[in-house]
Amino acid sequence: MKFRDGMWLTAEGMRVEYAEDVHDITQTEKGLSLLCPTRKIQRRGDTLNLSTLTIDIEAAYDGIISVETTHWDGAVRKGPHFDLFPGGQPNAEPKVVKSEKGTTLSSGSIAATIHPDEHTFDIKFHSADGSRYLTSLLGRSVGLAYSPAPSNPLQTGDMRDFKHYIFTQTGLSVGESVHGLGERFGAFNKVGQSVALWNADGGTSSDQAYKNVSFWLSSKGYGVFIDTPGRVELEIGSERCTRVQTSVEGQRLKWYIIYGPTPKDVLRRYSVLTGKPGKVPSWSFGLWLSTSFTTNYDEATVNSFLEGMKERDTQVDVFHYDCFWMKAFKWTDFVFDSDRFPDPKAQIARLKASGLVKKVCVWINPYIAQHGAAFKHATEKGYLLKRKNGDIWQWDLWQAGMGLVDFTNPEAVEWYVECLNGLFDKGVDCIKTDFGERVPTLDVQWFDKSVDPHKMHNYYAFLYNKVVYEALQKRYGDEEAVLFARSACAGTQRFPLVWGGDCESTPEAMAESVRGGLGLGLCGYSFWSNDIGGFEGYPAPWIYKRWVAFGLLCSHSRLHGSGSYRVPWTIDNDDKSEEGCSRTLSRWTALKARLMPYLFSQAAKAVNSGLPLSLRAMCVEFPEDPTSWYLDRQFMIGDSLLAAPVFEESGEVEFYLPRGKWTSFFTNEVREGPGWFKEEHGFGSLPLFVRENTVLVLGNPEARSAVYDYAQDVEVCLYQIREGASADLVDSNGEPLGSILVGSNGELQGKDLLKGIWTKGNNGRKVDELFFKTIKSL
Template sequence: MRFTNGFWLMRPGVEAHYAREAYDLDATPEALVVTAPTKAITTRGDTLNLPVLTVTVAPHLPGVIRVRIEHHTGGGEPLRFTTAPAEGGTVRIADDGAGVVTSGDLEARVTPGAPWSLRFSSGGRVLTGSGHRSQAWLRLAPDAEVDAPPVGLPRGGAYVHEQLDLGVGTHVYGLGERFGPLVKNGQTVEIWNADGGTSSEQAYKNVPFYLTDAGYGVFVNEPGHVSFEVGSEAVQRVQFSVEGESLEYFVVAGATPAEILERYTALTGRPVEVPAWSYGTWLTTSFTTPYDEATVTSFLDGMRDRDLPLSVFHFDCFWMREFQWSDFAWDARVFPDPDEMLARLHERGLKVSLWINPYIAQRSPLFAEAAAAGHLLRRPDGSVWQWDLWQAGMGVVDFTSDAAVAWFQDRLRPLLRQGVDSLKTDFGERIPLDVVYADGSDPKRMHNLYAERYNAAVHEVLEQERPGEAVLFARSATAGGQQHPVHWGGDSTSTFASMAETLRGGLSLSLSGFGFWSHDIGGFEGTPDAAVFKRWVPFGLLSSHSRFHGSDSYRVPWIFDDDESAPDSAVSITRRFAKLKNRLSPYLLAAGREAAETGMPVMRPMVLAFPEDPTARPLDRQYLLGPDVLVAPVFSEQGHVELYLPAGTWTQLLTGERVTGPAWRRERHGFDSLPVYVREGAVLPLGERDDRPDTDHLDGLVLRVFPGSPARRTVHVAGAAFDVVTTGDRVTASGPAGRWSLAVGEALVAAADGTASITRDGRAEAPSPL
């Protein structure tokens, strides 16, 4: 939200009260508390009739400092995100009178007197700061000429904002799954969950955290609406504002973007590891397409008969009867014996996923039950909140009520015990404001947080019923939602432009703390033409998680070509890349483990993987899958693609071609190919089987080595460690005794005794393609 009219003036109807000076500083072991009058105090009379801001600066975690700006405090503590408890640091008054707060390698310094100055530094270098006309409490007249808030959100009468300096050349990233440019400089970003598709400024997953390439990130601890002006109002600053009387944020320092992300996820939570089967191919019924068990069987037989690997089958909305979503009951007209059907699916080696949402339609018998028990959101007059958008007369489950959570979970347990393995938690964004929550939460502050409560409730029951195997397929989220993977990109259109915006959304989400991400292969809305579908397939199957899904048309590969046997048919392309991904499953599982341990996402934006390379910082049409495999999807029918390879030697995984970077590449690829480059020094663990990802990866494992720096790598597969060392012209590997092999170039050496050594000759410089 913009409050100013240019550099000097305020907009009509806006009354701004800025922190003008640090009048006094009180240091306790826990925090520095600063009284910041909104005018410079020169006489005692200046202290009268004056708004004053109370600014609390406190150490929280190593490299993390918390700042709270408050005008009036009598309203009590507002609802905030759940964060890790503070671990302490130091707070002191320096010899020059400055207040100094230190947490690990991050220091905050408040200079006494005027003008107002709060500076954050690390290693002797100033990272950012809050200076003159940065912190403010603002009062708005009813007719104030300011920007309208997001649709459906009434404008408030008072706001608090902070502005932090934006250094020359600093790039800003994150703020959730946003589908515009990856670099957020110059953008206005509204943190407000909405069901707006992937082609708008709205987002399903709004996260009030931004990361920079200048050694810090900022997390605004406000679960309601937060408005960001990223160098778009005060072009030298990032402004964030919230309605009300207080604002809290954390500054997170880090030598690299990866370290910032590690510290941010230590503060807000990290994802759990997801099981191996979830990395395989998911196929769905699609949304409004007609289907029954015979349709499902025909899809499964079609995949089997064409040698197309499949791990998960998903039933979308109409597994339940129309007008009754979500009542968690199979539609007996089309699925008369779900127990037997699920057993048959499991006999095929498949996992099963079901669609749900947090809304209960009036026609469902569960509506009256939930309403009578008080499990649905109510209007201020005590009546159940209902509307007809999406489901006729639907109500919304109140996840602030422990009883409602338990009731909702108990509706899911019979399905899980019946044989369902995963749940797609759709929706959670269209949450009303004219309601009363069971715990008294402010509806504006609960709006974004609702998705987190919803997904947490479902993930919890999955963990209870499927220990170590819990997997969601979630659309909505906010800060902390990364703890409940997996998330997918929502409703895209079936075009190349939407394919590209989908990737931007995923990369932006990765820079917001989310470790796992997927999207609808081929696009959701409409039916993709063959070119779009065949370009989307390799991108989708070289993503963290891979699902074929559409709205009103199926996404089975054989409907897109007349000649399925052609190398560039959709069937052949799906077969090639689904099998490749299954062989990569040991590698992907290791990347997923890293996400759980450090917050490093499986799909890594280039700025995260190569922070020292300025060319890599704005790139949003390529990424690293795990630590070593660079993927550049093709966004054109003709196959033209432009990509950048950072310094080092890179090997095309599909052809064996070697390229030395840094270099820009302009390539042209057939439908059955795309740029997939492996960086030097990589050791790629490949499973022997390509039909499924959940196998014994130690049995028949191949360690494919791409010699170069670093000369020593340790690779972990299924709990076993393999040490690989390159010395001169020889590559040596050691690990547990068993049936595994070391591969360099076209040579392959078995290591049944636990060691293997192979000479790196000329051919070894160009490893054979997959």
């Protein structure tokens, strides 16, 4: 939303009024309240016939200050509201000091200072010790706007024909970059972009996003969380080049500024504010195989897939039944198609007993098709969203005559959970919660009449995933619940995990997916996946194999397509060579299994700190390196592994190594950064480097599943270590076992934790000589 036409003019059809003065500062229990007229008050008469804006600046938590701008305070505060501080709000200790520098409110490590000069609108945000400037609200940076512009103030007595907006503009420093705002597939640095936070089913190749998260991270050591689930419009250096403008329709706009100084500090505090990611079980890290979307399948098809994978030395830990486990025109009625699956409970039991798969997932959504029995029942009971005239809200987009589950109705929630429990009774272990983006805002009446339909649009994703996640927790335990969700908003990181939506089967789409995963990770999501090989279309064998390498280095890995299968032998006519799809998938699945001692211990750290496990943007680990804020084709896996996917058929790839010594995982060759490097890779490798001073514990080389004994028959690999380097060990249930520590003489401490026949490599791991032939430096 742009309110101006260049620097000098107001946008056509708009009336804009700015806070021009800080007329009065009142100290409150939590901070400061500023009375800000929209003209400079030079005499008493200036106080008449004008609008004012109230800016409440409050201490929320150590390192966090909230800023709320209000025009008309009598406006009803309709919900839904984000569930903030879900773990309990820590004590905030506001401190107000007046000096020649102005009036300063401190909240632990962050402070806001209001300029002391009369008729000067200037609010600076900085570290409490004064060592670090963050951003400012300067002149003409806070305001209200009408559209269309009223020609007479009397017209605002009836607001039905007007839209009213509140906006703020925080300053952008020279060289500052902005990141996050959910799973966005465009440029990683958002400066120069107009961004609308509005969930949409738009694929991965547009400016729409399935997961709009109202949080952004600055390269200057702070983040901003916008506290509304409604539509938010941002102009990030795109209306005024030196400012980030945030606007909402309504009478209030509230946001929190979160100080670091590092990205890890910002994300840790953000996770306290909006919720820490949930933990996920070890089995979920294994390979997931899907039937794909519109493919034709039955029990025999499923068995042939899993038996074919086993024959090709690839273990599937989770098998996923997509849409057509139910009959056409009846999604979602929670009833297996009896023609294809006459006894689903027995079939699922047979699958698990065979050892072909550990867990089973099924696809659902909150859209209830008219022709299924569920629709009739939900309609009679009042469980579906209604129009204002009492009709069930319906349309024919996606499913014929579909309705939408009204999760603001507690009885509808109970019914939906009963349906889920019916699936759990059949042996279903986890749920793919698809869709939830196309939520209507016009001519609808929610069961909870206190909610604003526009705010429900994005927030619906939170309610939907919360209901399913908590049902899984109740059945299987708090740390065994797993979703595979597509839609999200702020706070949904509490209900892992998510995947990246409908991408094409192209290298460009794989790069889009990388950018999406990086951006979402900077919004507090620890776990993320994508459709290996691409969803739409038919991947060429080389794309499939490059995507396999990338996908198996994400926290979670799933083979899934649209109208075609993603089992490897269908991609390349069952090429059985070492460079074929089947062997490539087998090698990368085995590698991820070997990495599980590292991945699962790193996952615990990520959850505790609100960090992405993988994809972790380079700037999280190397914020002092300016280049790290622009790297969108590589990522960290936890603290110590760096990966750069290959996007070229030739195998050529260019990547950046930050300062320090980096060891190739595949060859033990040591490179020193900072610098750019080029390599050429076969399908069995990509640039995967281990950070110096790393103790990397690799699991049993015979492991193929993600679940095994992570302390048995391991390889302890030392990479440019110094005294005190360590690695935490956990078991496959996530229980801490202890730490492996490098002592003063280079000897390992904590060896008693290791079982069986274990080995130690002082200069990296035992490598396959083949990689010296298939990896070339360019």
